Amino acid sequence: MLVTGGAGFIGSHVVERALAGGWEVAALDNLSSGKRENLPLGVSLYEIDVRNPGAVSAAFQEFQPVVVSHQAAQASVSVSVREPVLDAEINIIGGINVLRASLEVGTQRIVFASTGGAIYGEVPVGAADETAAARPYSPYATSKLSFEYYLETFRQQFGLDYVSLRYANVYGPRQNPHGEAGVVAIFADRLLAGQPININAMKEVGDDGCVRDYVYAGDVAEANLAAAEGRTPRLLNIGTGKATTTRELAEQLASALGVQAELQAAPPRVGDLQRSVLDVQQAEGVLGQPLTLKEGLRRTAEWARSRR
Ligand SMILES: NC(=O)c1ccc[n+]([C@@H]2O[C@H](COP(=O)([O-])OP(=O)(O)OC[C@H]3O[C@@H](n4cnc5c(N)ncnc54)[C@H](O)[C@@H]3O)[C@@H](O)[C@H]2O)c1
Incomplete structure (x- = not known):
């Protein structure tokens, strides 16, 4: 893989889980936000930009992947708003380079890191299932949705099989606390440094903040493996189906870290969705129950502590 x-x-x-599942694994990454030390020892890294078709093709010729798990992306909503061309170049054109290289070497299946958190837009009540209408409000959501369509087009035209996994808000060990997204990593970093954290309002300053579906990275990796092995439908939400406010998240994380949280009321962040929760009944049928937030935060807190 x-x-x-x-x-x-x-x-x-995904790399870690695939190795444990007996796959031969290599990584392709330009290290723009990734780090070599995130990779287990012995896993080869093709240090390549997906926007470079020649380099992508050469890596595929050498490694001959049976399955590609396509996680590389411009992954920030706010960057996509500021730089929509960059976002499309990486997430659409870069993705097409991966598909063309896959066809050249006879790759059987692409597993794509899509986004339920962005594609469905506002989910005011309940949870969005896979049949809910797409309402992409950011260039990031649009580029991810566009690539889902490219996958379907390549399947129809060239027989390249694929699975689109629409992730909710993913958290866990190794999440970068210095990015613009990744609230769990950012909060953990600040809490351990004894700094206050902002609860950006959902509507009014002082409310409990936006509502999200937080899913543990290990469950996302498990979903990738199941998809790679052909055990999932072609479109699948990956989340928990549970709604959590930013305030609840901050309190549970502080408790997992064993620290007191100083919470500051802050205004809503421009462009943030108020509420996003995914219906995960289909995923549960294949993968079983996701990890609880409590246990996921406990594991993440343990990692964040050990890292300092
Ligand atoms: N984190 C979430 O909550 C979340 C939610 C939905 C979907 N996703 C998707 O999951 C995937 C992984 O996200 P993440 O949170 O691990 O972010 P991340 O930034 O840690 O991972 C993205 C990786 O892609 C690499 N990359 C970026 N541009 C590249 C390029 N041009 N060529 C080659 N490599 C490049 C980066 O160096 C990094 O290692 C992304 O596709 C993202 O859109 C993430």
């Missing part, structure tokens, strides 16, 4: 973005947060969990 070739894991693009394999040196990143989620990609490195």
Whole structure:
């Protein structure tokens, strides 16, 4: 299995899980946000940009992947708003380079890191299942949705099989606390440094903040493995189906870290969805129950502590 973005947060969990599942694994990553030390020893890294078709093709010729888990991306919503061309170049054109290289070497299946958190837009009540209408509000959501369509087009035209996994908000060990997203990593870093954390409001300053579905990275890696092995439908939400406010998250994380949290009320962040929760009944049928937030935060807190 070739894991693009394999040196990143989620990609490195996919690499780890695939190795444990007996796959021969390599990573392809330009290390723009990923780190070599995220990769287990012995996993080869093709240090390549997906926007470079010649280099991507050469890596595929050498490694001959049977399955590609495509995690490499411009993964920030706010960057996509500021730099929509960059976002499309990496997430659409870069992705097409991966598909063309896959066809050249007879790759059987692509597993794609898509986004339920962004594609469904606002989910005011309940949870969005896979049949819910797509309402992409950011260039990031649009580039991810576009690539899902490219996957379907390549399947129809060239017979390349694929699975789109629409992730909720993913958290866990190795998430970068210095990015613009990744609230669990950012909060953990600040809490351990004794700094206050902001609860950006959902509507009014002082409310409990936005509502999200937080899924543990290990469960996302498990889903990637199941998809790689042909055990999932072609489109699948990956989350927990549970709604958590930012305030609840902050309190549970502080308790997992064993620290007192100083919470500051802050205004809503421009462009943030108010509420996003995924219906995961289909995923549960294949993968079983996801990890509870409590246990996921306990594991993440343990890692964050050991890292300091
Ligand atoms: N973290 C989440 O909550 C979340 C939610 C939904 C979907 N996703 C998707 O999951 C995937 C992994 O995200 P992540 O949170 O691990 O972020 P990440 O930034 O840790 O991982 C992305 C990886 O891709 C690499 N990369 C970026 N641009 C590249 C390029 N041009 N060429 C080659 N490699 C490149 C980076 O160096 C990094 O290692 C992304 O596709 C992201 O859109 C993440």
